[in-house]
Amino acid sequence: MSKIILYTTDCQNCKVLETKLNEKNIEYTTCRDRELMADKGFRSAPMLEVDDTTYTFYDAVQLLKGM
Amino acid sequence: MTKLISDITKRFNHYNLDIDLKLDKDFVRAFKKMKRKYGEKFERMNGFHNENLNFTDFIDNFVDENNKTADVSIDANANSSSSDIRTLFSDMMKPHTKLLSYNKIFYELKKKYDLKTARQWLELEWNGSLYLHDAASSTFMPYCYAYTLKNLAEKGLYFIDKFKALPAKHLSSFNDHVLETISWLSNRSSGACGLPDYLIYSYYFWKKDIDNNFYTKDPIYYRDQCFQKFIYDLNQPYLRVSECAFTNISIMDKNYLVELFGGKQFPDGSFMIDSIDEILDYQKAFMEQVSKIRSEKLMTFPVLTYSLLYQNDKFVDEEFAKWCCKHNMQWNDSNFYMGDDVTSLSNCCRLISDTSKLDAFINSIGGTALSVGSIKVNTINLRRIALESGMDKVKYLEILKEKQDICVKTLDVIRGIIQRNVDKGLLPNYTYDLIEMDKQYNTVGITAVYEVIKDFGLIEVDDFGNHFYKQEGLDFAGEILDQINKQKDSYDFDYSINVECIPAERANAVLCKKDHELYQDKVEEFIYSNQWIPLMEQCTIQEKIKLGALLDKKCGGGQISHINIQSQMTNFDQAWELLNTIAKSGVIYFAYNTKISVCENEHGFMGDICPNCGQPVIDTYQRIVGYLVPSSSYSKERKLEFDNRKWFLLE
Numbered sequence: 001m002s003k004i005i006l007y008t009t010d011c012q013n014c015k016v017l018e019t020k021l022n023e024k025n026i027e028y029t030t031c032r033d034r035e036l037m038a039d040k041g042f043r044s045a046p047m048l049e050v051d052d053t054t055y056t057f058y059d060a061v062q063l064l065k066g067m
Numbered sequence: 068m069t070k071l072i073s074d075i076t077k078r079f080n081h082y083n084l085d086i087d088l089k090l091d092k093d094f095v096r097a098f099k100k101m102k103r104k105y106g107e108k109f110e111r112m113n114g115f116h117n118e119n120l121n122f123t124d125f126i127d128n129f130v131d132e133n134n135k136t137a138d139v140s141i142d143a144n145a146n147s148s149s150s151d152i153r154t155l156f157s158d159m160m161k162p163h164t165k166l167l168s169y170n171k172i173f174y175e176l177k178k179k180y181d182l183k184t185a186r187q188w189l190e191l192e193w194n195g196s197l198y199l200h201d202a203a204s205s206t207f208m209p210y211c212y213a214y215t216l217k218n219l220a221e222k223g224l225y226f227i228d229k230f231k232a233l234p235a236k237h238l239s240s241f242n243d244h245v246l247e248t249i250s251w252l253s254n255r256s257s258g259a260c261g262l263p264d265y266l267i268y269s270y271y272f273w274k275k276d277i278d279n280n281f282y283t284k285d286p287i288y289y290r291d292q293c294f295q296k297f298i299y300d301l302n303q304p305y306l307r308v309s310e311c312a313f314t315n316i317s318i319m320d321k322n323y324l325v326e327l328f329g330g331k332q333f334p335d336g337s338f339m340i341d342s343i344d345e346i347l348d349y350q351k352a353f354m355e356q357v358s359k360i361r362s363e364k365l366m367t368f369p370v371l372t373y374s375l376l377y378q379n380d381k382f383v384d385e386e387f388a389k390w391c392c393k394h395n396m397q398w399n400d401s402n403f404y405m406g407d408d409v410t411s412l413s414n415c416c417r418l419i420s421d422t423s424k425l426d427a428f429i430n431s432i433g434g435t436a437l438s439v440g441s442i443k444v445n446t447i448n449l450r451r452i453a454l455e456s457g458m459d460k461v462k463y464l465e466i467l468k469e470k471q472d473i474c475v476k477t478l479d480v481i482r483g484i485i486q487r488n489v490d491k492g493l494l495p496n497y498t499y500d501l502i503e504m505d506k507q508y509n510t511v512g513i514t515a516v517y518e519v520i521k522d523f524g525l526i527e528v529d530d531f532g533n534h535f536y537k538q539e540g541l542d543f544a545g546e547i548l549d550q551i552n553k554q555k556d557s558y559d560f561d562y563s564i565n566v567e568c569i570p571a572e573r574a575n576a577v578l579c580k581k582d583h584e585l586y587q588d589k590v591e592e593f594i595y596s597n598q599w600i601p602l603m604e605q606c607t608i609q610e611k612i613k614l615g616a617l618l619d620k621k622c623g624g625g626q627i628s629h630i631n632i633q634s635q636m637t638n639f640d641q642a643w644e645l646l647n648t649i650a651k652s653g654v655i656y657f658a659y660n661t662k663i664s665v666c667e668n669e670h671g672f673m674g675d676i677c678p679n680c681g682q683p684v685i686d687t688y689q690r691i692v693g694y695l696v697p698s699s700s701y702s703k704e705r706k707l708e709f710d711n712r713k714w715f716l717l718e
């Protein structure tokens with residue numbers, strides 16, 4: 001089973017991704033640590049981490065469409 | 068002699084009515100003092116001469132077949148080129164509404180600050196140290212705004228008293244609602260009406276129609292028909308009383324679309340993020356129709372801007388950027404906005420709407436909004452300060468500081484006046500939340516930077532006649548802009564101020580003329596430049612790009628670089644390379660400017676003979692400042708400037 005982390009700032013875009021994950025009944029943890037996000041080099045939120053792969057908001061939505 | 072006799076006859080045959088016009092007594096005193104001190108020429112330039120204020124004289128001048136609207140009106144632009152009864156009716160009021168506005172501003176400055184400040188402002192405005200844009204409506208309505216169409220799509224025409232149309236169900240009715248809204252809004256503001264999300268909602272209604280089998284012939288035909296009708300409608304000269312509304316539509320890359328709309332829903336609850344790819348295609352289809360229509364009927368609106376995210380020396384959505392680059396090769400008709408983050412977006416006239424600077428927009432990463440604009444623009448004539456300073460840099464910066472203070476205070480009281488108009492229910496565009504004042508800047512305009520640097524002897528010309536800023540000139544230009552930015556940030560207001568290098572379609576001719584009147588031979592120009600290097604001066608494309616890269620970022624409210632090219636580019640690789648070079652150098656906002664020919668049938672084409680009908684060119688369209696207009700509608704000064712523009716020949 002994949003380890004999924006949603007990096008969120010609770011912005012509108014983050015909420016949409018959260019909704020989509022919930023609609024698909026996908027288990028995930030959330031991270032709101034902005035320092036950690038900055039350390040990871042993120043320039044925007046939300047980001048979705050699936051195992052070792054990071055997806056931007058748009059890419060995460062595309063990923064979920066196929067699930 | 069005949070005219071003299073006619074004038075004398077008129078004088079003997081006419082009496083003046085005694086009509087009361089109640090104005091602030093201190094204003095009247097100061098006003099009369101200005102008339103005495105600066106004389107008749109300044110009265111005319113300010114639109115306060117009897118020939119302007121006297122309706123019958125104004126009508127005589129207006130109907131004189133030798134005069135153009137752009138030369139008679141006190142507040143003309145090339146968008147208002149017709150000289151029919153509707154324009155006459157609108158323009159004859161302007162000197163009076165300008166007088167009332169000045170009186171109000173003077174009174175409020177006196178009340179909030181002091182009489183000295185009010186007098187200083189009137190003199191600076193009168194003598195051309197400052198230029199208040201849209202002065203005739205300055206205390207009546209705000210300037211510009213980029214509106215979201217969300218409420219329109221969800222609630223219909225909810226803001227029209229006594230006839231509130233329900234939300235549109237189809238694309239055709241949505242487009243009608245958009246046009247009615249543009250007209251309603253443009254009649255309650257003086258500047259641009261930005262429509263950054265028009266294509267987003269347009270897509271939604273089109274898709275809905277297709278899903279419900281509500282279309283003519285086939286989905287693509289129906290879509291393109293709706294686009295065509297919408298574009299033609301936007302160019303009808305009735306949306307703002309007697310002229311077209313100034314409309315601006317943004318074409319965004321994937322990154323902008325995701326950031327701005329990813330968290331939003333369409334009226335039926337579906338997420339916009341699920342339609343990003345389709346919206347990208349829809350935007351392209353719209354642009355294809357724009358290009359097609361130009362061949363059939365060259366038009367001005369909408370002003371189009373590509374918003375492309377550029378990070379780490381490359382376009383993030385390279386595929387879309389390439390498409391934009393290729394598409395633009397046909398007409399060079401779109402502006403390119405190439406920000407390195409998505410909090411800035413050019414969608415409102417030439418205003419760069421840097422949403423990160425507005426308190427209302429500071430939120431989480433990626434948090435941004437579309438609704439942003441400007442209450443009013445008041446421009447500082449930077450050249451005048453050079454003439455006053457005796458070419459002493461320290462003195463220059465001291466005078467600048469004083470003038471900016473008056474400029475900012477003037478904008479401050481205008482904002483207060485507009486707020487009171489809202490409180491009194493006079494501006495329902497605010498009451499119904501179509502505009503939110505806390506998302507509008509007060510804009511300090513600047514102009515004539517090049518002329519300042521030239522006055523200080525800091526422009527050099529190489530053996531080939533190309534003009535360059537000396538390093539000291541570049542440093543001084545930077546110092547001026549830095550001081551303006553620092554000072555505007557030092558005020559403790561509960562709103563934001565931005566700085567814009569203004570387009571100055573009319574302002575730069577008026578300010579130059581005033582400087583010439585006061586400083587005679589020291590002012591050789593007939594118009595000032597709205598570019599870091601005037602379009603009339605020969606320079607290298609590299610210098611133009613360099614200046615844009617270094618100075619644009621000091622104008623948070625915007626500066627567009629025009630790159631005049633002799634003819635359209637035919638080689639995509641060349642166009643792509645140039646676009647990347649410009650973006651890499653740090654230029655944020657630019658447009659290529661090419662002469663587009665028109666024949667008597669109004670077909671647009673490149674060259675001398677129309678490929679559609681074989682007729683010769685009778686006029687050319689190009690950007691006078693920010694939008695494409697025929698050179699035949701230019702004012703005398705703009706026409707002369709245009710005739711002297713230098714054009715780059717790309718090989």
